[in-house]
Amino acid sequence: MDCARLWLGLLLPLAAALDFRYHHQAEMEAFLKAVAQNYSSITRLHSIGKSVRGRNLWVLVVGRFPKEHRVGIPEFKYVANMHGDETVGRELLLHLIDYLVTNDGKAPEITRLINSTRIHIMPSMNPDGFEAVKKPDCFYSNGRENNNYYDLNRNFPDAFESNNVSRQPETVAVMEWLKTETFVLSANLHGGALVASYPFDNGVPATGTLHSRSLTPDDDVFQYLAHTYASKNANMKKGDHCKNKMNFPNGITNGYSWYPLKGGMQDYNYIWAQCFEITLELSCCKYPPEEKLPFFWNFNKASLIEYIKQVHLGVKGQVFDQNGNPLPNAIVEVQDRKHICPYRTNKFGEYYLLLLPGSYIINVTVPGHSPHLTKVIIPGKSQNFSALKMDILLPFRGQLDSIPESNPSCPMTPLYSDLPSHSAATKPGLFLFLVTLFHLLFK
Incomplete structure (x- = not known):
């Protein structure tokens, strides 16, 4: 029996070894469960809900105190594969998990990061879409939407105009998840372009839409965050690596400047969840051949780590x-x-x-x-x-009687409705419509 246990102990870490290929739901689950078992002191694996088809929406937490929030330790998250046919981010997050857990106690930078940060990683927000892709394509596949044919990045409440679409299980799961943690910083991984995009994605004249942009009160921080990621990615910071796509100076863009988007996740995070989120477009091709995955990991590894560190700003x-x-x-x-x-x-x-x-x-x-x-x-x-x-x-005695944790002053309605009405700039003109169509809604 002791010999069997010894052999099992030697073999278990091998189960977490990760190769560079696309991992479907069963393989992804096996990897995540192996990591959670082999590195139980620094990880917690849980599902925040289920997809339309009943697949678990897995989140792996990495940190010195993975099972619960500790005062003074900020909460960070990465979410990928929101569009099921945008696949690079999904695999990068699996490799990031592998890199973090295998370097704890070995690499000082990673060890300090795990000591000081609680990192939540969701490799796939849209597992049904990923599994639905039958013929991978660089531009568009049938797995972009969820199983009910909804684009999840158009499915959140919007602060600028009504978004009365049917809220999908994956969207609801994320919204409920945001209520359970004090997330400070986040990034949402996509594909189809190479750029770091920052809020707002939608807007009104008061946020700058008459000047073809929509800026938050924290625009300086958002530009810094986007630049932090892009500057560590040699191809992204060129701004024109995707030769048949738009040129993005220094590899960053304001979301609205690229094209207006209603019901996006990054705006929702910033407005309703107090979490700064940017959108990372990581590949010119949405679903590239898997032999290209080592290339994407090498170009994004430093950026992924450096971006997590920014949760300690301020x-x-x-x-x-x-x-x-x-x-x-x-x-x-x-x-x-x-x-x-x-x-x-x-x-x-x-x-x-x-x-x-x-x-x-x-x-x-x-x-x-x-x-x-x-x-x-x-x-x-x-x-x-x-x-x-x-x-x-504070120089007074506070009232501590059952104060709700959620923000009571922020209903799920357009919060900018009392500001100047929407201008034509918030609605795509013919040129913007053609550009948007040409780029096939990269976000």
Whole structure:
């Protein structure tokens, strides 16, 4: 029996070995389960829901405390394969998982990242679409949509105009997932172009659509995040690697500048989930031959790691009342960049604000009390895999009676409806329509 256990122990790590090819649902599940078993101290595997056809939507968590949130440790996520025929991101995330768990305790950078970050990885948001692709194609395949023929990246609530489509199981699962964690930073992996795209994807004149763009209050941070990813990818940063596609200076673009998109996931994350998300288009070809996968891994590995580190930008901390009780649901925002859906502390009284180096005034607001202002100076260098830590003590006793964790001031309606009405710039003209058709809706 002891010999059998010894042989089993020697063989189990081999089960997590990952080759460069496309892994269908059963193979992907086997790999994820093997990783969760072999690296149980730093991983947690769970399903956030099921697809239309009942396939699990798997998420593997990697971190020193993978099973639950710990105060001060930010939550990061990658989501891929939202469009089932855009396949490179799916495989890259499987290889990222393999790289993280096998380098813990060996590579100092990865070890520090795992020590300081809780990393959530969803290799496929649309497993039905992936399995539906019968003839892989560079431009479009029948697996783009889910099994109900809905484009999942047009299926979320929209802050700018009504999006009364039937909410799909995969979309609902992600929306519910976002309520369970304090996600700070995210990226959504796609294919069909080579660019890092940042919010907003939709807009109104107040966000800049009259100038063919739609900018968030945190545009400086979003441009930095997109540039961080693109700059580590030699082909992406060229901006014109996909010769028959658009030219993207430095490999980045504002989503609306590329083309307007209603019901997208990155806008939803930023507005309703307090999570900064960008969209990464990783391959000119949506479903390239699998012999190209090592090439994509080599060009994206450094970018994938460097982007995770950015969850440690800015400032973080807890808000306490005068008795030292953490205050949930307190509004914590920088004075000159208020969000239309105010950013609030979680149930532990925590806040995370992604900010570039500089001087800021943090405004903390609790109902029934005057705003509390705190000056913070964020240094030029990151604090060794940690945002600047600043706890805020308020000079009064807080009301802690069953404050809801969700944001009560943000209904699932167009939040920009009271701002100036939509201009023609928010609706694709003939030229934009032709461009969009030509690029076959890459996102």
